[in-house]
Amino acid sequence: MKSRILIFVLAAAAWAAPAQSQITQLPLPPQVEKELAARASNVTEVTLGKNMLAVAAKFMKGKDKDEAATRQLIEGLDGIYVREYEFDKEGQFSMDEVEQLRKHFESSEWSSLVRERDRKSGESTDVMIKLVNGETHGMFILEAAPKELTIVLILGPVRMEDLGKLKGIGGLGALGDVQKSVHKDKKGGGE
């Protein structure tokens, strides 16, 4: 009995200690993130873990159907991560690094939806989705321009049609345009 109490108390103590150090982080290779951030002149990070999404959803108590649908969508998500790196000069990140980021999501669960390369402007766009039992459970958007790199990662059940709903959240305005771009690509029938 004595040892049971002791185990219980120690377990409670052990649980309380690490609770303070839980930090929601972008599930990307931290080294790549660090290197990009070190070279960028401006870095913007948006990190919304499940807890914070639940808090954000509280701000959507509007009566209209759209807002209710957005709230439902946000409540179901596991995380939204945005990283935007702006560089002073061209060539401060390589296509190899972009490829490295893309390859991080190249697994059996993730499939490429959009792959756009413009050699002339040096711009590229990748949209990848995570499929679980035929349903989208994640979206990874990687956009590179000569002096800018943007990464958006949405974890949880999300459909392409839902991207527009998320554009109202700070820092995610561009998702509406990605949605348009994907629709355009689908209609055009290729990359």
Place this chain on the structure above:
Amino acid sequence: MKRLWLIPLLLAALVVPAAVLAASGEGFDGVVRSIEVRYHVRATRIPFLGLVNLIARKATNNGVSSLHVAEFESFSEQVDGEELDRMVEQKLGSGWERVIRETSRQGNEQTLIFMRPEGERMGLFVVNLDGHEMNVVQVSVDPDHLIENLGRYEHPSHDIGHDAGEDAGMTGDKSD
């Protein structure tokens, strides 16, 4: 008598994590103090902040409360974004999650926004450095009341979400 040795052990097991949690988070004052010490600046206290707090609370129908503001003028030291972020995160302690961070390598523009759930309310903690001025603000907001109040000032034809999407073009130009 045999079980007496258990008492200090149990107390230590319970008190140590609590002390760790308490020490890890010094809140608003802790952040302000650490900025003062690290960057050799002094925070300007806002006079009658208690009164401002009361008015804000009444005016927003309890939408905004627990307002804390510290202003640093003549901020001349170079700021390492990573270091500032680490320091604020450490001083704020558990419960707070950083949702937005904007940092410039030159160091003269830094923004950190932290959030934490406070029951039905939401805590917001903002550190903003713009040139030679830094502001640290902590506020507790009630989403329901705040939206209700903001709705009163919103023009019926003005859709914030729509504007945000239109303004922030990432691939818009390309698709045209």
